Amino acid sequence: MIKSFVTGFPRIGEKRELKFILEKFWTKKAEFSEVLEVANELKKRHYNYQKDIDLVSVNDFCLYDIMLDHIVAFNAIPKRFCHLKDEELYFALARGNSSLHALEMTKWFNTNYHYIVPELSKDTKFSLNSKKFIDELNFAIENRVNLKFNLIGPITFLALSKTIDDSDKFDLLDDLVAEYEKLLGELASIKKDIIIQIEEPIFSTSKGENLVKFIKPVYTKFSSIKDLKILFSTYFEHSTNVIKDVIESGIWGIGQDYVYGKFCEKCLDLIANSNLTLFAGVIDGRNIWKSDISKKLEFISKLKEKINQNRLYVGTSCSLLHVPFSLKYEDNLDENLKNWLSFAIEKLDEITLLRDLLNGVDRSDDLDKNIKANQSRKTSTIVHKKSVRNRVENLTKFQRDLSFEERIKIQRDELKYPILPTTTIGSFPQTTELRQMRNAYKKGLIDSEVYTNHIKDYIKDCVKFQEEIDLDVLVHGEPERNDMVEYFGEMLDGFAFTSNGWVQSYGSRCVKPPLLYADVSRPAAMTVEWITYAQSLTQKIMKGMLTGPVTILNWSFVRDDESKDIVATQVALAIADEINDLQNAGIKIIQVDEAAFKEGYPLRDENIKDYENSSIKAFKLSTSLAFPKTQIHTHMCYSEFNDIIKTIEAMDADVISIETARSGNELLKIFKEAGYKAEVGPGIYDIHSPRIPSVEEMVKQIEAILEVLPKERLWINPDCGLKTRKWEEVKPSLKNLVEATKISRV
Ligand code: MET
Ligand SMILES: [Zn+2]
The missing domain is CATH 3.20.20.210 (TIM Barrel)
Structure with a gap:
């Protein structure tokens, strides 16, 4: 038996x-x-x-x-x-x-x-x-x-x-x-x-x-x-x-x-x-x-x-x-x-x-x-969507038109940011009030007007604060998002969400990954309303904020009845369309976060090439519709780039922000040695700690970075998003960051 x-x-x-x-x-x-x-x-x-x-x-x-x-x-x-x-x-x-x-x-x-x-x-x-x-x-x-x-x-x-x-x-x-x-x-x-x-x-x-x-x-x-x-x-x-x-x-x-x-x-x-x-x-x-x-x-x-x-x-x-x-x-x-x-x-x-x-x-x-x-x-029609499949089959454009060198000239002319431009990674503090508001809206306890106004107020405060401290490239703060994958999953067709599908992440912490079960498409713009609203409040550049296809896949339960490649292509196209809508609405810089890029690496070396190739392909496709003058940023929150620097380069983003504050300049040497050409924003302070870094210490950090990378290609930003921090920590920290940058510029 x-x-x-x-x-x-x-x-x-x-x-x-x-x-x-x-x-x-x-x-x-x-x-x-x-x-x-x-x-x-x-x-x-x-x-x-x-x-x-x-x-x-x-x-x-x-x-x-x-x-x-x-x-x-x-x-x-x-x-x-x-x-x-x-x-x-x-x-x-x-x-x-x-x-x-x-x-x-x-x-x-x-x-x-x-x-x-x-x-x-x-x-x-x-x-x-x-x-x-x-x-x-x-x-x-x-x-x-x-x-x-x-x-x-x-x-x-x-x-x-x-x-x-x-x-x-x-x-x-x-x-x-x-x-x-x-x-x-x-x-x-x-x-x-x-x-x-x-x-x-x-x-x-x-x-x-x-x-x-x-x-x-x-x-x-x-x-x-x-x-x-x-x-x-x-x-x-x-x-x-x-x-x-x-x-x-x-x-x-x-x-x-x-x-x-x-x-x-x-x-x-x-x-x-x-x-x-x-x-x-x-x-x-x-x-x-x-x-x-x-x-x-x-x-x-x-x-x-x-x-x-x-x-x-x-x-x-x-x-x-x-x-x-x-x-x-x-x-x-x-x-x-x-x-x-x-x-x-x-x-x-x-x-x-x-x-x-x-x-x-x-x-x-x-x-x-x-x-x-x-x-x-x-055979189900809720899974298989003709129009999505036709589009994938007839794809002809897989990447952006010009090379980085050509693009960056156009972008610098267009965007006119100073040397050592300052920015953040996207999210600002998620207050209890904000969470309650989002939940109440989800449950239908408040109507869409009340909710929208509330989110807009948050965005307004966020923009005002960033203007006050004189950051160069602003963000809207992501108040409408509970999670960087869930938010997009909810807006896209092809994803479902469980009520109780918890999986242990560590200790008592559980996550509820989205289920990617069908052909993916984007019924409507996902972020344009919030980003253009934020842009309307300021003369400065407002950065659009999206999650990339590799991260969306790595943090979801993905269908097993279709090749990963095709699923990734579908998700990438949805992001590409969003980029197109954003740039047509006047947004000049768009960040496509790939926080989970490294997490998806295979356990066996012989499978790494395939993973890298398909990830590069998906990322490039997701940014393929960006005009040369639209600057594409990406963000990755970890610090071991030794083995993957060539892959990161091949993704062909214009600017990448990375986590460095905890690992020092060793990491940046890798960018130098690899001859990495695009612009880089090494995080200059650790957002995982409530500590407020002083101006002096950030000046030192910037100086140390400048020893490794040329100032023409450097951005100044924190390590990662600020959503888990408190406003009392974020405000003085960012103020100091801008001040330190100004000192370093002269
Ligand atoms: C874990 S990476 C997070 C990126 C996102 N834009 C944020 O700021 O929260
Ligand atoms: Zn991060």
């Missing part, structure tokens, strides 16, 4: 119960015991949802982050936290406290989940503190769960760590592995023959290639521990180069991602000829579309030909952490669309359906439903 499994399950709760109790606890409105009560209830409920699954994950639950749980379990606690213990320690590591800064947080592979980064040094002494893990196991046993136990593997744990003293983190591997061995022994002594899913996703990345040498020494040790079965699990990409070593380590099973790991199939013979049990990840754990069960059946039949069915499990490609919980709260979605979707709970049904069909159980009704749903999606 083929069995089923789930790699991991979302923990935040279908009503985000975990989020709310945590936030109550953090603001001292709840006791820690109440947090634990909610946690136990959620676990029970989640186990119950998974009762038909043959192997359910235990220890995928945690209060903040699972890497953090490992930091605590192996006592990898930086010295500054050593006086703390229990929940106080746990949350101080995650969030800092009044006197300690938190551990760093960074993206979990190529997902939008963020984990806590272990902070190690050559003095780190691991020691096992297994309490949480053992409690999880006992709790699951009490609740009679068909369980496997999840751990992050030691190689991935170290690979994702940072050392603060430049020591080699892998010098710590032996010590860490010794503690893992103790832990595994403890788990096996509680439950004989327990299956331990050890996750080593680092081997799905190119970085993992140098680490393969560690697999055999580590996993041979693990496989010799009595009474347990080790399942070596990778996801998000293929990990073909580890199979041989995994087999030779003598462990029990291997987990492969057959959805995102295109080459996993190549290793099938190797696995078949070994004793390994195969956990085939075939149900997409990262997207929200109903699987095509017939196709999955076909695929698994291929596996079945080679692998004895007693050695075959079918399940998710990765943890379901990355998809929303359930469709059951989505009363406002179009019924057709809803019928094509599958969130975590619905994916459980897909897994058991697949398993049952493979095992000859008659579930033809359910299979039929699945076939019909997918069929209707293929």
Whole structure:
């Protein structure tokens, strides 16, 4: 019999119960015991949802982050936290406290989940503190769960760590592995023959290639521990180069991602000829579309030909952490669309359906439903729009007309900005009042006139302030936007929004990504009214503000029934039309933000070129209708450009603003060395901090920048948008920025 499994399950709760109790606890409105009560209830409920699954994950639950749980379990606690213990320690590591800064947080592979980064040094002494893990196991046993136990593997744990003293983190591997061995022994002594899913996703990345040498020494040790079965699990990409070593380590099973790991199939013979049990990840754990069960059946039949069915499990490609919980709260979605979707709970049904069909159980009704749903999606007129497709097919203009050198001459003549022109990245503080107003309007509690006036008042104040302090290129402040992707998604055809489609981003934070489900088009102008209103208030240049196609795609759930290239083209054309409308309405500078450009980079080097080419293509298309005299800015909020500077250059924007304040001038040298020709606005102060930078310090910063880049090509601006700051911080900071620039100009 083929069995089923789930790699991991979302923990935040279908009503985000975990989020709310945590936030109550953090603001001292709840006791820690109440947090634990909610946690136990959620676990029970989640186990119950998974009762038909043959192997359910235990220890995928945690209060903040699972890497953090490992930091605590192996006592990898930086010295500054050593006086703390229990929940106080746990949350101080995650969030800092009044006197300690938190551990760093960074993206979990190529997902939008963020984990806590272990902070190690050559003095780190691991020691096992297994309490949480053992409690999880006992709790699951009490609740009679068909369980496997999840751990992050030691190689991935170290690979994702940072050392603060430049020591080699892998010098710590032996010590860490010794503690893992103790832990595994403890788990096996509680439950004989327990299956331990050890996750080593680092081997799905190119970085993992140098680490393969560690697999055999580590996993041979693990496989010799009595009474347990080790399942070596990778996801998000293929990990073909580890199979041989995994087999030779003598462990029990291997987990492969057959959805995102295109080459996993190549290793099938190797696995078949070994004793390994195969956990085939075939149900997409990262997207929200109903699987095509017939196709999955076909695929698994291929596996079945080679692998004895007693050695075959079918399940998710990765943890379901990355998809929303359930469709059951989505009363406002179009019924057709809803019928094509599958969130975590619905994916459980897909897994058991697949398993049952493979095992000859008659579930033809359910299979039929699945076939019909997918069929209707293929032909639906709410998805496929003739006019959009015709336009894409008949495209002839893919980029702007003149070269940067030719354009910039025309622009400087036209725009006449001074040297070291000052500007901002777009958003100004989002006040509570503003948020309430937008919500009230959305809910229909205030009418459009009241709302419009309110937004216009904000814009008026914003413009007035910028004139007062004498900035050169102004913005309207983005008061009408809740989020830089959602705003455009809501204005475009082809996007839908869930009521409850929350996905954990980090800790208690969740996001609700838009669903890009159909051909995309722009029924009406999206920003022209606000921008032209702002321009009407001033003689200075008003900068139009748009989000770029790559960022819109990277922060949405994107349809899987069309190539990414075509989807990106459609989105790019919508942005291109908006640019055209803006410039025809008299707007001379337009910024196309690509905040998430870097986030979309693939895990494997061999896929980078494709990503870069299609991203460049989409960005260039989105700006293709801009007149030579219209100046196109872009903004990217990160600071590692070493590997991607050529790509950035190829995007062919006239001006790029970037985050530099926290990384110093090293970054700018890269622009110099690469011979980057366009204009650059390196952020001269860090907007993530409430601190108000002084004039002197910004003068110094500008001077330092001028040592690397010529003043003719420099813009002066903050690091990023100001929406999370308060007016009390923004006003003096920007005033100082302008003053510092004036000093630097003479
Ligand atoms: C995360 S990048 C943000 C860019 C946007 N224009 C803003 O200022 O908020
Ligand atoms: Zn930014």
